[in-house]
Amino acid sequence: MRAWLQVAFGGPEVRRLTELPDPQPGPGEVVVDVLACGLNRLDILQRKAPVIPVFALPHIAGMDIVGTVAEIGEGVDAGLLGRHVALDPVVVCQTCDMCVAGKTYYCRGLRTAGSTRHGGFAEKVLMPAVNAIPIDPSTLSLAEYASIPVASVTAWHGLVGVARLQPGETVVVPAAGSGVGSAGIQVAKNAGCTVITTVGSAAKVDRAYQTGADVVIDRSATDWVQAARAATGGKGVDVVFDHVGGPFLQEAIDALRIEGRVVMSGTTASDHSTIRSTSLFHWGKNILAHGGYSPAEMREVIGEYERGALKPVIDSVHSFDELDQAEARLESGEFSGKVVVCRQ
Template sequence: MQMHAWVQTTFGGPESVALQDIPRPIPKADEVLVQVRACALNRLDLLQQVAPLVPGFSLPHIAGMDVAGIVSATGGSEGEALVGRPVVIDPVVTCGDCAWCRRDEPGFCPSLRTIGSTRAGGLAEYVVAPARNCHVYDPENLSPVMMASVPVASVTAWHGLLGAGRLQAGETIVIPGAGSGLGTAGIQIARRTGARVIALAAGAEKCRAAEALGAEIAFDRTAVDWVAAVRGHTGHGADFVWDSIGGAFLQQAIDACRIGGRVILSGTTAGNDSTIRNTSLFHFGRSLIGHGGYTRREMRETIAAYQTGALTAVIDSLYSFPDVPAAFAKLKSGEFFGKIVISIQ
């Protein structure tokens, strides 16, 4: 049996990916075959077209970490109850048996692979995933397009703000990249927690959209000194700055904190290396906290929040399967607010 898939065979950019007719994957005993209905894009999909960033990446590769679809076959008895059900896939595939997996901290599993990054992803008509990674959702009020927007951005935001960051009601949090999937999920999660949100975005239009989503105020970080703006708005600095950017942003994030405030490190889109003034931390009792990986419990909690309507998928745009190159061009442009999703079949 064959299927269509967007396959990356070289490095270089969007032209390294082409639509191919390839054999449909066969699930192993603990896996299921999922007919992909929707797949959302993430920045890593774009970055790995240029160079391998995640250890274990190999060519040929099928990108797409955020997948929702229908289970069409099972490789063994574990997935039997899933056949025919609509599922959203947790892309983090682990051994399920090591000390970290048993403690529900799969992000630290030594054999971790990620669907769409270090194993075949969802920019295809079919994808294989372990049965235990498939979370059934109720299609009554949720669509595959909405669910495909959930795993990478929303569960990461849920873990970063509530798990690693321990965000509390009444605290003030700074959320950068307000138009990204992480940002739109983060703003909603913070508001739902009762926190006050200061959003950062590029451009006035995204700032207004962030405020419409629940931010108390949004600053255009291409136009103003956002650290001064945050200090001015709060009077003493933020309780919590979510650094999903890295690079030079980290020192700014520290400077935007109040005395005793904290920065959660959860991304390095601006670079893996940062230089900081030690005194800006130890003189003021501020903390840096590493994000780590989300837990399976947090994955279930996030899906439940969408199921009940506590969180809403923010979809920037929807593309058809043949239009994947145009979707990548949109992602590369940075001109979007919310997730870019591919509808398949």
């Protein structure tokens, strides 16, 4: 098979299309012919430098994988052969104390396809059969399915599973143009909330309204914290969904109402945040965090897209051989929605 193999850290040149042996399925595993794969910010971060301790080179990135089951290992349902599937990238051991307790997102041996094991920027990928979720390409296109997994399920988990949004609440979902942001806006709207979002330039304002936001703040022209507080009559918002990290966390706290809550869910800007403690405890504000999403949430979110409650927001689709262009698009910051590569 051909795969985009990363052999060092640096620019796009550290990752080349390389001929590799086809993976072979062991017991309980499937080999999937990859047809589409979505890009994520982590692909670029890990190309430049190690982010996660267990990351190892050589590496194949690509977390949001869609394809057809080409081969099955011993003990796998033969009905999966030839099926179109989306892959849950999170692979767990099923045997550690956390897995046994049903908290697989804290699995002590957790690996993620495209992050800490080989992913979907390849013609084939090896995964446990339990990670293969049958999909219906007559409902959504393969590129649309490949736009769902990590970003949308992260948004769902953070807003529905952790923040437990209530109808009538006001929520800030920042970065409307990002995959997590565009999904989060829709999830919060469906929960009956008023949604405030941010964009990095005036050019992205219209698209953010089209995605469903009630208030769009252009960060390049306005202090978003002041604008969000003003939109609530100075009271502050009920919830801020922090999938950004870095300095954003303090801004999120400042935007909250008394006893409001921040949900921590990502660190695409930075893994290091400094906060003023009194801004949190004096006003009974809360920071919530709750690991990763569960396999059930992944299936639930795909179902939401299939029934039309959530709409894929795709910026652009590129060919598999043009991964460099796709990644440059993501790195430019000018995208709005998910960037996907397809082999069809």
